Amino acid sequence: MEQKKKIVIIGGGFGGIELAKKLKNKNVEIIILDKHNYHTFQPLLYQVATGGLEADSIAFPIRKIFKGQKNLKFRVTEVKKVFPELNKLETTIGNIDYDYLVIATGSTSNYFGQTEISQNAMPMKSIPEALNLRSLILQNLEAAIIAKDPVKESELLNFVVVGGGPTGVETAGAIAELKKHVLKNDYPELDLNKVNIYLIEGSPELLGAMSVQAQQKSKQFLEELGVTVYTEARVQGYDGQTLSLVDGRKIGAATVVWSAGVKGVVLEGLSTEVVVRGNRLKVNEISLIEGYQNIFAIGDVAAMITEETPNGHPGVAPAAIQQGKQLAKNLVNLIENKPTEAFKYFDKGAMATVGRNRAVVDINKIRFQGIFAWFTWMFVHLMTLVGFRNKLVVFVNWVWSYFSYDRGTRLIIRPFKPFKEYKKPHDAEAT
Amino acid sequence: MEQKKKIVIIGGGFGGIELAKKLKNKNVEIIILDKHNYHTFQPLLYQVATGGLEADSIAFPIRKIFKGQKNLKFRVTEVKKVFPELNKLETTIGNIDYDYLVIATGSTSNYFGQTEISQNAMPMKSIPEALNLRSLILQNLEAAIIAKDPVKESELLNFVVVGGGPTGVETAGAIAELKKHVLKNDYPELDLNKVNIYLIEGSPELLGAMSVQAQQKSKQFLEELGVTVYTEARVQGYDGQTLSLVDGRKIGAATVVWSAGVKGVVLEGLSTEVVVRGNRLKVNEISLIEGYQNIFAIGDVAAMITEETPNGHPGVAPAAIQQGKQLAKNLVNLIENKPTEAFKYFDKGAMATVGRNRAVVDINKIRFQGIFAWFTWMFVHLMTLVGFRNKLVVFVNWVWSYFSYDRGTRLIIRPFKPFKEYKKPHDAEAT
Incomplete structure (x- = not known):
């Protein structure tokens, strides 16, 4: 019997969570990594900051999201570096191997060097x-x-x-x-x-x-x-x-x-040539990072540059969720040697x-x-x-x-x- | 016209809050001091510690408690020392004078010197x-x-x-x-x-x-x-x-x-003779600290030692609340030169x-x-x-x-x- 393919997802934001959920009953092994033990609903952070909501009400334990999902493991850790030629990550809890890597690390504040x-x-x-x-x-x-x-x-x-x-x-x-x-x-x-x-x-x-x-x-x-x-x-x-x-x-x-602005949280170890405007990773229409065979990026950190989207998609939750959903299908297609489908963004407004x-x-x-x-x-x-x-x-x-x-x-x-x-x-x- | 008496309360716990509320429409000036800007409902802290409740749901902004109480000011500060002979407190935001001082600082963990x-x-x-x-x-x-x-x-x-x-x-x-x-x-x-x-x-x-x-x-x-x-x-x-x-x-x-145990949070500057078992301050039946004329203590930090209560009252919310309520009456009596009433504890179980x-x-x-x-x-x-x-x-x-x-x-x-x-x-x- 062939060994199950191991998919490692870095980041428990909207994109990473959606991808992992959609792989629930697939014949793969998933590891999801995040430096926090919770998913953050970022659109309401400003209400926490201004005293309208408690922090706990806009965060959700990642383990609870995947309760009962048997093909998934979750680890709290910080990823230090990727070694693409070795299919390996260096993290604060040791090295982690992967067959497919998905970078869903999101974005952070951009001070434009000031x-x-x-x-x-x-x-x-x-x-x-x-x-x-x-x-x-x-x-x-x-x-x-x-x-x-x-x-x-x-x-x-x-x-x-x-x-x-x-x-x-x-x-x-x-x-x-x-x-x-x-x-x-x-x-x-x-x-x-x-x-x-x-x-x-x-x-x-x-x-x-x-x-x-x-x-x-x-x-x-x-x-x-x-x-x-x-x-x-x-x-x-x-x-x-x-x-x-x-x-x-x-x-x-x-x-x-x-x-005033955000920039992608990129990972050390990737070629600097794939980092484009806004510190995002340049990906093709199936979210694959240019020049790699098994490393993908979705959500805020990804810039899917096509004729229609010369700057990539907007850094919003629906784009990340849709990319995660589509990538789940395409990873299964890739594993089963089936043709992949190009991502299509549906703008919800x-x-x-x-x-x-x-x-x-x-x-x-x-x-x-x-x-x-x-x-x-x-x-x-x-x-x-x-x-x-x-x-x-x-x-x-x-x-x-x-x-x-x-x-x-x-x-x-x-x-x-x-x-x-x-x-x-x-x-x-x-x- | 005689100047209003200034009552300074250290601590926004059950006792301090009750005392200040009961002085609402009295002809006094109240300053309540706490190192936090919120009152903590301590009996439910263990549910916060074990993931059952959000911190914000068992804490309440002290300013909100006293909304509309015109004779009261609230300050976030830490009190460093009392100078009883000068009727003055040294705090992190400067010195504060008082006519009557109430110590309602509560208790902290007691490690018995280990x-x-x-x-x-x-x-x-x-x-x-x-x-x-x-x-x-x-x-x-x-x-x-x-x-x-x-x-x-x-x-x-x-x-x-x-x-x-x-x-x-x-x-x-x-x-x-x-x-x-x-x-x-x-x-x-x-x-x-x-x-x-x-x-x-x-x-x-x-x-x-x-x-x-x-x-x-x-x-x-x-x-x-x-x-x-x-x-x-x-x-x-x-x-x-x-x-x-x-x-x-x-x-x-x-x-x-x-x-395994608590001890009173006492204030520097008081005679060491008034500190009894459990680091509590020895008070008489109107919560006045032994040997002082205008310094009181209520709640966990106070030990009201009488024949019936050789170790003082239990360090629970009802005792602090009842002492705060009684002291409000007695402070008004003292100011108006009326006789004071001894505290009677009603054990709620x-x-x-x-x-x-x-x-x-x-x-x-x-x-x-x-x-x-x-x-x-x-x-x-x-x-x-x-x-x-x-x-x-x-x-x-x-x-x-x-x-x-x-x-x-x-x-x-x-x-x-x-x-x-x-x-x-x-x-x-x-x-």
């Missing part, structure tokens, strides 16, 4: 990073109340979000709602007029990938909530106290959220929420904004969340927040430090 | 400590799966709880249920026969403060769940790998939970849960065990939880767990390290 910004601004791409940001926002409010120097006070009360994509728009909106509904009640000593929220975007419009209606309406919604929106404004630097724009404007701010009753939705030519868009956004996100308990807890939180105008999860879970020590920890994972 | 144990065993008295323990339990399971050395594997799969009070009984029971319902499904590679849970108690009986029926039944319940109970067993040392008992027995274990359908309850002469006790336990804890959202989220989790036999919150939120580096971080707060 070290100073990367050391001082807050990323929001993982649960520890979101909890770290939540703690910083709350710590800065506590510090503002006792600040004696008006310049320091102003820095502590200025919140800047850099990047006008969906994450930036949603985060700025959520901080504005925090100001409107929570600070008013819980920080009576604060002068709310001193609390400012800025959203900084380099291009002329917010939500560049969406329709003109969505772009205009999201800006209007943000301004209604009191957010100051700067478009065509490029960030030059941020030293932890002052954010400088290229045009010379300066904003003193102790909290700067960085959502895009949406972003700004705040209560305020969201924008594009589904092909159908575009709508406002309260119905907001309910659509909530419904789609609830349905996509992994796990019944998580759906239930998120739903309870949303219903409760809707009626109470409140945010329940406001724990500072890192040590409280006086203002001058406020720096982003170098290893955000440690918090 | 440094080695304190460095290697896991405490469970705060949210960061409970999350730290949860992460360690899950990390040790992941490490066990890949362990090659059978001795190491056995250490990783032995879970020891030291101390047979309510916390120890509840924790041992919860780990046993984790084994029974979660490990079976989610860790198919584990040989469950190798997973052992021990509960170690120095005295002849578990739940020393409860009735004989509760003591016997809780032991029986634990044994039904597969917990090995050692009574009259005293711990001599724990080096991080091997737990040694005074009688010579040894247990190799990578996880040791320490719930005691209860402990071992697992699904298994709890023990003593209410005066009424004693019952089993499923009805379990529902009583849940009802009482739900009602005592602060905040409607928290009640709702905990209720949803409990109902979901009851029907699914599962635990939903199983995130490792500290960095994953290989076994040899597993040590308790020196500053558990940092995790």
